[in-house]
Amino acid sequence: MIVAISISPASTEETGGVxxxxxxxxxxxxxxxxxxxxxxMFTxxxxxxxxxxxxxxxxxFKVAETSPRVGLVLKADLRAGHDTGEMQAKVRRLEEHL
Structure with missing residues (x-):
């Protein structure tokens, strides 16, 4: 499986940066x-x-150690028979069509 996650802590910097x-x-x-x-945008x-x-x-939980509030966006791709190497393989298949 592949997951794309974005973790958004409450701002910890005066400028609003995270x-x-x-x-x-x-x-x-x-x-x-x-x-x-x-x-x-994601990892x-x-x-x-x-x-x-x-x-x-x-x-x-690492971010929660220093931030009183943490948001998480998670998108998952589960595809039977495609267990490893899919991060690069998906991009290669796309590029073949461009």
Missing amino acids: AAAVAEAVQVIRDSGLPCETNS NIEGEWDEVMAVVKQAV
Whole structure:
């Protein structure tokens, strides 16, 4: 499965920025060892349901250590027979049509 998550803490910076708190969540995800990639809006994580959801929970709770309120947006793609390498494979299939 692939999940795309966006963790939104209550602002921790005077400017309204959340980069430092989001970086802590991304670090948890990267330290998990699961395939992942971060873009300007989401972090994608690939793996089995239980391991991915455990990492999502750890990332959210990491941000909750410094933020009184945390929002989570999660989108999941579950496709039988496509267990690994789908983050890149989906993009390759799209590019073939462009």
